[in-house]
Amino acid sequence: MIKERPILFSAPMVRAILEGRKTVTRRPVKVQPFDLSWSRHDHRIEYTAGRAENGDEIDGFHAYSTRSGGEWSAKCPYGQPGDRLWVRETWAQPANLDPSPTVYRATYPECIKGQGWENLIPSGAIRWKPSIHMFRRDSRILLEITDVRVERLQDGEGETASESRYIAEGIHRIHHGDGDYYFHPFKDEPGPGNWCDPFDAWRELWVSINGADSWNSNPWVWVVEFKQVTP
Incomplete structure (x- = not known):
């Protein structure tokens, strides 16, 4: 049996999903690892998942890390690959x-x-x-999870524009002429305020939803990749 869970998206992100620009979402891990100063390699994060022979979820999808300083684990509230997410939006x-x-x-x-x-x-x-009050029967978007992992919010800093992992967050790629492209989380036309680096557009998007303090703390986040499926 396929497991389904609700997930909230803002109007700009709903449009990005419908247009095929958004195929991943990042959400803060509720219980952060005990030492945020550790690098990704120090944490050596691994994953475990479980399903019964009939496909039913046994104990969900977990990320965990063990080190001399202690142990950390977290269960993904969004599920594991193969599970589905039905979108709640303003309606x-x-x-x-x-x-x-x-x-x-x-x-x-x-x-x-x-x-x-x-x-x-x-x-x-x-x-x-408000989207939180949407019922399953009224949802028009169904997503299938294709991958789940954990990373620091700003891990993609320094990636080139062509390889940036944040384009898949629904960032607009805007042609400015002469082969140049700029980026913005909400606008799709050339103009002031567009960014030359997708990382900066991603920062603007994250801060608009979660606030500047959340960005500055560079938390560990669940990275949930998905594809649209027929509701």
Whole structure:
């Protein structure tokens, strides 16, 4: 039996998933390793997972490390490869229509075009519901986990633009002419504020969601890679 769990995404990240730009998400490990000064190599992080013969999860997916200074382990709350994540996003079901359609803020009004509701659901009349309150039946995006690992938030600093691991976070790659590309987490057009390094665009994205203190602490994060599957 395939295990499913909910996961929250902001509107820009929902659009990035739907457009195929986002195939990975990074989330802080709840219980950080006991010594954040250790390098990745010092930690020698390994992984263990378990499934029964029928495919049922036994005890989830764990990352762990042992060293003379102590032991650390954490269970991934998002699952393991093969599990699925259904996306919670900001949504609404206008009560003035029967049956009431599900409307998604990330792609409004595109999500209602062709359904005869364009003139019946003006944006000002919609009472948007927080993503945390979305039910499974109303989710339109289903993701299958393809890989899980743990790394420091800023491990990819110094990678070239072409090899940067953060492009897969949904960062826009923007052509500025003469073969030059810049990057931004939210904008897709040339202009001031675009970054020449994907790492800087990634930093802006992370800080917008988690705050500057979280960035500066350079926490260990779960790296969850995924692909879209049919709901």
